[in-house]
Every structure is written in C-alpha cells, then in structure tokens.
Amino acid sequence: MLKRFTISLDEKLLEDFDAFIKQRRYVNRSEAIRDLIRSSFVEKEWQAEKDVVGVISMVYDHHQHQLQEKVTEIQHDYHHQIVSTTHIHMDHHNCLEVVIIKGQAGAVHELADRLRSLRGVRNCKMAMSTTGKDLH
Numbered sequence: 001m002l003k004r005f006t007i008s009l010d011e012k013l014l015e016d017f018d019a020f021i022k023q024r025r026y027v028n029r030s031e032a033i034r035d036l037i038r039s040s041f042v043e044k045e046w047q048a049e050k051d052v053v054g055v056i057s058m059v060y061d062h063h064q065h066q067l068q069e070k071v072t073e074i075q076h077d078y079h080h081q082i083v084s085t086t087h088i089h090m091d092h093h094n095c096l097e098v099v100i101i102k103g104q105a106g107a108v109h110e111l112a113d114r115l116r117s118l119r120g121v122r123n124c125k126m127a128m129s130t131t132g133k134d135l136h
C-alpha cells in the first residue's frame with residue numbers, strides 16, 4: 001500500500017535534486033526518492049554483515065607470471081561465496097572475468113580485496129547489491 005508524506009527541502013537543494021532526477025531519467029520525484037532510500041538500505045546491509053549479492057568484474061593480463069593460477073586459487077578459497085564465474089578473452093593479453101558472489105558481506109569484500117591487490121590486475125570493481133529479502 002502506498003503512503004504519502006511531505007518533504008520540506010531548501011529551495012536550492014530541491015533545484016539540484018530536480019536536475020539530478022532529469023539527469024538520471026527518473027520519471028518523477030517519488031521514484032527517485034524510493035531508489036535513494038533503497039540504495040542506502042543496501043549500503044546498510046553491506047555494513048551490517050548481512051547476506052548480500054554482488055558482481056566482481058576484473059580485467060587482467062593473463063601473461064603476468066602465475067596470475068591465472070593465483071586468481072583460481074583465491075576463487076577456490078571462496079567457493080562458498082562464488083555462484084559463477086565467466087571468463088572472456090578480450091584480446092591477446094587481456095582477460096575480463098566476471099564473478100557473481102553471494103554470502104556474508106565481510107567475506108565477499110575480502111575476496112574482492114584479494115583479487116584487486118594481485119599484481120597484473122588492471123581493474124577490479126565490485127557492484128554491491130542485495131538478496132532483496134529485506135528490501136521493499
């Protein structure tokens with residue numbers, strides 16, 4: 001059931017918010033507010049050591065000595081958290097690996113940190129999301 005409430009905002013802040021809404025292509029203020037609230041709840045879940053889901057994407061040079069072995073070894077240490085891995089050979093040197101993760105926020109962060117800090121990893125980002133079970 002939808003409930004309405006009124007928000008009071010400083011004029012300048014509201015102007016900035018409307019510009020943000022336009023830029024992000026939200027259909028209206030309500031949808032933008034709902035999305036922002038949900039985002040902050042997702043962030044809270046990650047901080048509160050809840051069960052989370054996410055995607056780690058990394059780009060690395062597979063010619064780097066032993067890097068491929070290290071990536072595999074680390075991923076095996078977190079087999080409980082890894083749902084699936086997709087490897088794409090982008091060109092002669094570079095690989096893109098996308099790892100779908102699910103589990104305790106701390107363990108998932110640890111996995112991303114271990115992969116990111118390997119020598120030869122050029123880029124490693126984690127998209128943090130939520131299982132959605134506590135999210136409306």
Ligand code: NI
Binds near residue numbers: 062090095
């Ligand atoms: Ni490859």
